[in-house]
Amino acid sequence: MEELELITSSEDDARSVAKCLVDVGCCPRCVLRFMGEKRPHIYKKTIEQASDVVRQLCQTENNTSFSGVSKPCPACLGILQDFSCKEFFIKIKEQVDEEGYQFTDYLCSLMVPICTQPRQHAVFIHLKTEFSEIYKSVKEDNISSIKDIWKWFAGPELALLLGIDFQQKSDFEICITFIYDNSDKECGFLLNAQPEVFRKRKCKRYGFETFTRASVAKALMEIDEDKFKRFFHCPPAIPDSICRYEITCCHEAVYIAGRYQKFSRILSQTPWIVDGGRKSESSVQELICESILDRFKPTDHKFSASGREDVDVRMLGTGRPFIVELVNPHVVMFSPEELKTIQEKINMSTSDVAVQDLQIISREETSNLKEGEIDKTKSYCALCCSEKPLSQEDLNKLHDIKNLTLQQKTPIRVLHRRPLAVRERVIHEMRTEKVDDHRFKLYLSTQAGTYIKEFVHGDFGRTNPHLSTLLGTDCDIVQLDVESVNVEWPPRLAR
Numbered sequence: 001m002e003e004l005e006l007i008t009s010s011e012d013d014a015r016s017v018a019k020c021l022v023d024v025g026c027c028p029r030c031v032l033r034f035m036g037e038k039r040p041h042i043y044k045k046t047i048e049q050a051s052d053v054v055r056q057l058c059q060t061e062n063n064t065s066f067s068g069v070s071k072p073c074p075a076c077l078g079i080l081q082d083f084s085c086k087e088f089f090i091k092i093k094e095q096v097d098e099e100g101y102q103f104t105d106y107l108c109s110l111m112v113p114i115c116t117q118p119r120q121h122a123v124f125i126h127l128k129t130e131f132s133e134i135y136k137s138v139k140e141d142n143i144s145s146i147k148d149i150w151k152w153f154a155g156p157e158l159a160l161l162l163g164i165d166f167q168q169k170s171d172f173e174i175c176i177t178f179i180y181d182n183s184d185k186e187c188g189f190l191l192n193a194q195p196e197v198f199r200k201r202k203c204k205r206y207g208f209e210t211f212t213r214a215s216v217a218k219a220l221m222e223i224d225e226d227k228f229k230r231f232f233h234c235p236p237a238i239p240d241s242i243c244r245y246e247i248t249c250c251h252e253a254v255y256i257a258g259r260y261q262k263f264s265r266i267l268s269q270t271p272w273i274v275d276g277g278r279k280s281e282s283s284v285q286e287l288i289c290e291s292i293l294d295r296f297k298p299t300d301h302k303f304s305a306s307g308r309e310d311v312d313v314r315m316l317g318t319g320r321p322f323i324v325e326l327v328n329p330h331v332v333m334f335s336p337e338e339l340k341t342i343q344e345k346i347n348m349s350t351s352d353v354a355v356q357d358l359q360i361i362s363r364e365e366t367s368n369l370k371e372g373e374i375d376k377t378k379s380y381c382a383l384c385c386s387e388k389p390l391s392q393e394d395l396n397k398l399h400d401i402k403n404l405t406l407q408q409k410t411p412i413r414v415l416h417r418r419p420l421a422v423r424e425r426v427i428h429e430m431r432t433e434k435v436d437d438h439r440f441k442l443y444l445s446t447q448a449g450t451y452i453k454e455f456v457h458g459d460f461g462r463t464n465p466h467l468s469t470l471l472g473t474d475c476d477i478v479q480l481d482v483e484s485v486n487v488e489w490p491p492r493l494a495r
C-alpha cells in the first residue's frame with residue numbers, strides 16, 4: 001500500500017481518526033482529505049480503490065461498509081462519491097456533445113452548495129473535539145477542498161473522454177453546478193448567530209443572495225466553536241438526499257469586423273421599430289448579420305458601427321467600419337477563406353449592402369471602432385439646390401474656405417432623442433460641381449459628427465454659418481452620400 005501523508009504518523013491514531021470519520025458517514029475521499037492528505041495523485045483513484053485505502057487505514061476486513069454506498073456523505077453531499085465516477089463524466093460528455101459547441105480546449109468550473117462550508121466546519125470541529133492532540137495544530141484551510149479533489153480526479157478522466165486538454169484558461173467553459181435544496185436552510189442559523197456579517201444583506205430578499213461563499217466563510221471564521229455547536233449538528237447530519245446537478249456550457253464572445261457600403265436610400269442602419277411595429281422591411285444590421293449568425297450560431301449578438309448614416313443617405317467609398325459581437329457562439333473556427341465565403345454570401349443576398357474586409361478580431365481590438373469616431377474626418381457628396389441660379393464661378397467661392405468652424409444646435413429632426421446643445425464642428429474643405437442652374441454637387445470633408453443636411457439648409461438658423469449665408473441664396477439638400485469614413489481600421493484585406 002502506498003504511503004499516505006497524513007496529519008499523524010501513528011498508525012493507531014490514524015486508525016482511530018479514520019474509524020471516526022467512517023462512523024460519521026464520510027465517503028472515502030472525504031476521510032482522506034480530513035486526515036490531511038492533499039496530494040492530487042492519491043485522489044486519482046476510483047471510489048473502490050479509495051475505499052480499499054480507507055479500509056486498510058481502519059485495519060478492518062472487507063466487510064466495512066461505507067455509509068456512502070447507500071447514503072450520501074455528510075461532508076461533500078455525494079459530490080466526491082456519485083459525482084466523481086466514470087458514469088457521471090460520461091453524462092457530462094453527452095451533454096457537451098449535445099450542445100454542439102466547437103472547441104479545442106476547455107476549462108471546467110464547479111459550483112458546490114454553500115452548505116458544504118458549515119458541514120465541513122462541523123466535521124472539523126468534531127475531529128478537534130475527539131482528537132484534540134492530533135488536530136490542535138491543524139488549520140481548517142489545510143484540508144483540501146471538494147472542488148480541488150473533484151478536479152484532480154475529474155480533470156484527466158474528462159479530458160480523456162472529450163479527447164482534449166483541460167486548461168486553467170480557455171474560451172470554452174463547462175460549468176457544473178451542484179444544487180442542494182436545503183442549502184440555504186442549513187445556513188440559516190448564521191443569520192441569528194452572526195447577524196453582523198449579514199446585516200447589509202438582510203434587507204434584500206431572503207434566499208438567493210443572502211448566503212454567498214464569502215459571507216458564509218467569514219461568518220464561520222468568526223463564530224466561536226461552542227456557539228457553532230449550539231447552532232449546528234457536530235458531526236453534521238447525514239443528508240436526506242444527494243445533490244442535483246446542472247451542466248451548462250458557454251463560449252467566450254467572438255468579434256467580427258468589416259466595412260459596409262449601403263446603396264439604398266430607404267434602408268436604416270439598425271432595425272427601425274416604433275411601438276413594436278417595423279417601419280422598414282430590413283436594415284443594414286440584419287442584411288449583414290443573417291449569414292454570420294447562420295454560421296457562428298450564437299445565442300445573442302450586438303451590431304455596432306463607426307457612426308451612422310440616415311435612412312436616406314447612401315454609404316459609398318470604402319465603406320463604414322462595423323463590429324458584430326457574437327455572444328456564446330457554438331461554432332468559432334473559420335479560416336480566412338471561410339470568412340470570405342460568408343462575406344460573399346452576404347453580398348449575394350442583397351444589392352442594398354456590400355461588405356468587405358470581414359475578419360475575426362480580438363476583444364481588445366474592438367475599442368478601435370469607437371476611437372476613430374470623433375477625431376477622424378468624413379467625406380460627403382451632397383446634391384444641393386438653390387433658390388437663385390448659380391454659376392460655377394459663384395460656387396467656386398466655397399473652394400477658398402478652409403477649416404470653417406460651425407456652431408450647430410441640435411437639429412430639430414433629432415431633438416426627440418438627443419439633448420439640446422450647441423456643438424462645434426469643422427468643415428475642412430469644400431468642392432463643387434454645377435449640375436444645372438439650380439442644382440450642384442457639394443463635396444465636403446468634415447470632422448466626424450458634423451450635421452451635413454443642417455449645414456446646407458441652415459435648420460432655421462440653428463447652424464451657423466450655413467451654405468445659404470455663404471452663397472447668398474437659400475439652399476436645400478436633395479440627396480446625400482457618405483463618400484468615406486476615414487478610419488484606418490479594420491485592416492484592409494486583399495479582395
Ligand SMILES: [Zn+2]
Binds near residue numbers: 026028029075080
Ligand atoms: Zn464526501
